[in-house]
Amino acid sequence: MSDELLKPDELIANIEPAPPRKGWMDTPINIRKGMYCYASNHKSVASLDLPNARPWNPLEDDWKLPENWKDIIFNGFRERLDKFRSFKVFMDICVRCGACADKCHFFIGSGDPKNMPVLRAELLRSIYRNDFTTAGKVFGKMVGAREMTMDVLKEWWYYLFQCTECRRCSVFCPYGIDTAEITIMGRELLNLLGLNIDWIATPIANCNRTGNHLGIQPHAFKDMLDFFVEDIEEITGITVEPQYNKKGADILFITPSGDVFADPGTYTCMGYMLYFHFLKEKYGLDVTWSTYASEGGNFGLFTSHEMMKRLNSKMYAEAKRLGVKWILGGECGHMWRVINQYMDTMNGPTDFMEEPVSPITGTKFENAKSTKMVHIAEFTADLIKHGKLDLDKSRNDHLKVTFHDSCNPARAMGMLDEPRYVINNVCNHFYEMPSNTIREQTFCCGSGAGLNAGENLELRMMGGLPRANAVKHVHEKYGVNTLSCVCAIDRAALPPLMEYWVPEVEVNGLHEMVANALIIPGENERTTDLRGEPLAGMEGDDVE
Amino acid sequence: MKNYLLSLIAVIVLALIAYVGAEAATWPQYVFGIIIPYLAMTIFIMGTIRKILGWARSPVPFRIPSTCGQQKSLPWIKQSKIDNPFTFFGVIVRMVLEVFLFRSLFRNTKCKMSKGGKIFFDLEKWLWVGAIVFHWSFLVVLLRHLRFFTNPVPGCIQFLEQVDGFIQIGLPGIFLSGFALVAGAVFLLVRRIVIPQVRYISLASDYFPLFLIIGIALTGILMRYFTKVDIVGAKEILMGLVTFHPSISANINGIFYVHLFLVSILLVYIPFSKLMHMGGIFFSPTRNLANNSRAVRHINPWNYPVKVHTYDEYEDDYREKMIEAGLPVEKE
Structure with a gap:
């Protein structure tokens, strides 16, 4: 800092x-220092013909x-x-x-x-x-x-x-x-x-060229996930085999590249990989990642409707090219605003896909039958409801969890109870923040809409004050040590916010906790979570 | 000069013009009693239609409701059917509650911070109470006035009068709505002046309609309870206006013309100001749309093709690296 x-x-x-x-x-x-983001890089602007x-x-x-x-x-x-x-x-x-x-x-x-x-x-x-x-x-x-x-x-x-x-x-x-x-x-x-500001202009230029905001090229994208394969193997003894750009897969999975790139989002990404491995081994679910559509987020939304459409178009284009049945979307805030309120209108119709049905439970996702994209929390909640996941909640006992509703899933979609249902099924200690600060009244992380830069930290810390204050409240009252969320920007923005206002609280993602709790056939006894932190009751054991 | 003083003075001057004019001679009574009301009504109708057509002319390219509750998703998750409507019926209920009960405003909270930097949210219903009192009493007063424009007076209007006038202290009976209207408007005015943040955002054009409406209500009260306007004469003028046989009446004094003139000003003011919020709420896309755009495709009439970086272009950029990394490619 x-x-x-x-x-x-x-x-x-x-x-x-x-x-x-x-x-x-x-x-x-x-114009005060600490309150504004640097100006857009002219090369990024030019590369998009803006x-x-x-x-x-x-x-x-x-x-x-x-x-x-x-x-x-x-x-x-x-x-x-x-x-x-x-x-x-x-x-x-x-x-x-x-x-x-x-x-x-x-x-x-x-x-x-x-x-x-x-x-x-x-x-x-x-x-x-x-x-x-x-x-x-x-x-x-x-x-x-x-x-x-x-x-x-x-x-x-x-x-x-x-x-x-x-x-x-x-x-x-x-x-x-x-x-x-x-x-x-x-x-x-x-x-x-x-x-524009550069924290938006350069990510959209990257996203246009490489398929993701961070500018990760296809081979590097695979390399990064391969790192996680090794980490997962170390922790669980399981070798997961993520599929890339696979034609004829059932489901295309798209999530923000932020979770591929930076802690603590990476643990959520590892969570997805472990989770898909389980679903493949047990139920034969055929999921592919894409390097072309390797970005769930869409900083075009923070630039113009046209830019949003340009970047978003890759999702359907890739689904069509690969011939998947439907698209599964990972945890992200503004990504879901785009998917829920803009995508089908901008880049539909999607007659080349099927109305989404969970191949494991047979549940039809009626609410997504036109856009053909399902949120992973909806998908997981359905699996849990049907008893399809083998979960050991106690593996998250070292976490005292509260949940931050991300602005867009809350107020531009209304996905409030699905993540809560999942949390309640994967961990034992869940505490809500005060009612005026959650669900549709949730407070922003202070860094959304492209403001997650380094040079405007003062702005971000003051903007995140109400959110941090509510976390502090449950931290002091219940000993909450984990702030969970379904947004990659949150996972980048909330850790420094917590470090500043409530230093004892860590930030994680929903599917990181799912993967912690998931009992996978053939795995070693878990002594740590995906972060390598000892599980409750395992603190004394030698992890190595 | 302070915004609110400017507005107050403007309303006083307008009232004086009408009063002095109508008291001084007969011919201005034709101006204030016939010409201006017709002119005002014409401007009001034309202006309102123009504004509404203007809004209607702009399309709604995207479905952007503010969702204030649980979405419809899995069948066993309880959907918030009003605050996050999925169907047209849900939208109707949401809109009715919004228009008649100011549901969103009812959520209002006040943010406070303790010395230790702890933030609290208190319920703050006063704005909602003030707004409800003001708008509902205004509506009742307006409907009650239909007795001056109809002959015979419809039963429902007479019934409304009875309910509104259930307090009987001497003659004439007291209509609660008139006083509630003044109280509501004064509350909104005082709040605007006293709360620093609200004063900071308030324009002269925010104070003006409040003073205007207070002026209209006070002159009405003055006529009914104090100067005891000749009701038969007043009704003659007003009936003459609506039946297009305008006339004036000898027994009507200046206060009546002040009242009528201020109402005329209000009518002219509405289409050109924020008072159009009464029509605008029906056009607000964050409230009047169902949150079902994942299930039913919403059409944007001006959707146009955009430049995209296609997969083929992408593969051309990275083919070598992709092959080396073992990623499948279209063209080897």
């Missing part, structure tokens, strides 16, 4: 208690924009108003009741009034009123209209990349105004001028 980062108590002391005296339109933008690829620096006055940038924004704005009813309606109907204000984790953690969802949206609405409404043209500032300027544009960039598109505000808004939708449109507009 960077040395310059404030201490937790300093960060709390820094929360602005009240808005400034001056009105928000008169408060100039101050506009205005050039080196630029947000701290410099000159952002190197095309001369007609105001026209580009104006026309882009109008185009999106005409294409998205959501945008048009959300620009018009906010009454500024303020119910959304203290629902945003960034506002709670910073006190910066421009992090109130309502004001984040007003940054765009003020321009909308000025350019597209009669009242705005006649009455100007009185009705909240203002002209587009360079300062306004900088304000957009700064605050639209301080929103994680978590949708918590939209749960509380009496009109369902969704700041995520507004942020998405705002970021699309910024991308018309080449104003």
Whole structure:
């Protein structure tokens, strides 16, 4: 963690208690270190043929924009108003009741009034009123209209990349105004001028070329999973044999590359591999991984609808090429927003696949019959319900678990009880966080929507404060030591957040715990979990 | 100048114009009693239709409901049918609860932090209570006014009056809704001024309709209980308006014209302002769509082909490495 980062108590002391005296339109933008992500790398932007690829620096006055940038924004704005009813309606109907204000984790953690969802949206609405409404043209500032300027544009960039598109505000808004939708449109507009952040621009460039955000080439992807094969063998004595790009497999499995790449997501990845091995040995389930569609996540969602579609297209293309029956999706947050709310519309129809049926239980996944993609937690919950998994819950007894609902599966899908059912069947000690911080009211990790960079750590720690606070509560009350989740970004973002706010809590994935508990024919007696940590009662034994 | 003072002054000036005008001579009564109401009604209807058609013209390319409960998935997992609807019927129930009971606002919480940095969430129902009182009393007042526009007065309106006026202290009987409307509007106004965050986000255009509605309600109360407006004369004017035989009445005083003028202003204001939220809620894609886009394909009318990096291009980039790693390829 960077040395310059404030201490937790300093960060709390820094929360602005009240808005400034001056009105928000008169408060100039101050791009502060630790709060913003580096500018997009021009090579990444250029490789995708996105506009205005050039080196630029947000701290410099000159952002190197095309001369007609105001026209580009104006026309882009109008185009999106005409294409998205959501945008048009959300620009018009906010009454500024303020119910959304203290629902945003960034506002709670910073006190910066421009992090109130309502004001984040007003940054765009003020321009909308000025350019597209009669009242705005006649009455100007009185009705909240203002002209587009360079300062306004900088304000957009700064605050639209301080929103994680978590949708918590939209749960509380009496009109369902969704700041995520507004942020998405705002970021699309910024991308018309080449104003992205690099933590998004380079992953999407990678994903386009190599099939995953991390830029892992096919042979390296296989190498990485081969490492896990060795680790799994060491821990369980079982040799798993993952299949790649296999034509004619029953099921294509797609999960975020983050879990292939970095701890602690890697343990979830090992969990998948062990789990698929079990299902293959016992039930003959034929699952293949793909190196071409080796990314479940989709940072295109954080760039533009078009970019989202470009990256997402690989899933169906690969399913078609391999001739699989349906697709199984791993644990990821925004990936499931894309699959649930966009994929079939963008890249369907999927008549080359079959309506998904579990070959083991015969369960038809009616809720996924068109998109033909099933969430692994749905799949696993069904197997457990039918008694198809041999589980030894006590192998997770060293874990006192709480569950973090990831924003998108919660508020853009509603997958709440499936993971809980699985957790309750694979471990004995499960404790919920307070009700205002879970399920549809869950708090963001603070690093979603492409903000999981290193240079904006202060922003991430303040944004993650409400989540960490709830974890701290169950840590102190029940001795919780494990924060489980179904999201690869969470598994990357929550460990530093825990280290900062609640250092005694580790982060894991649902299927890491499934694999811990799974009794596999022919395995050695397990003395450690997938991390090599001793199981409860095995602490004294010599693991080696 | 403070936003709210600006709005208050605007409403006072408008009221004075109507009052002075109507008291000074007869001809302005034609302006405030006939011309402006017709003009206002025309602008209101045309403006509202224009706005709604404008929203309707933009398509809904994606199915983006905010899911506020368990999805429909496996048959043995209990779905939250209202907060995460899968069917059109579920959406109807969700919308009805949203429109009539402000279900989302009912969830409202208040975030507090202790000195030790511990965060709490208290239930905060006051905004919901204030909003319910304000909107429902407004609706009752509006419906009650139909007695001035109908002859004979329908039974349901008479019944509503009876319920609304169940408290009888002297004559005329008290209509609860009118006072509730003032109370609700004043609550929303005070909240807007007193809570620092809400004051910070409030525009002059947020205060203006509140002052306007308070002005309308107060002039109404003034006429009914204090200046005792000539109801027969008032009804003559209003019936004349709706039957397109407009006339004015000699026995009607200035307060009535203030009331009518402020209502006219409100009508004109609605289509050009946030007050369109009453129509907009029906168009909100996060509330009025079922979360079933994995089961039923949602169509985007402007879906267009995009540039993709195909498998063949990918294999061309990495064929050698793939073969070396033992990965299957299409072209050896």
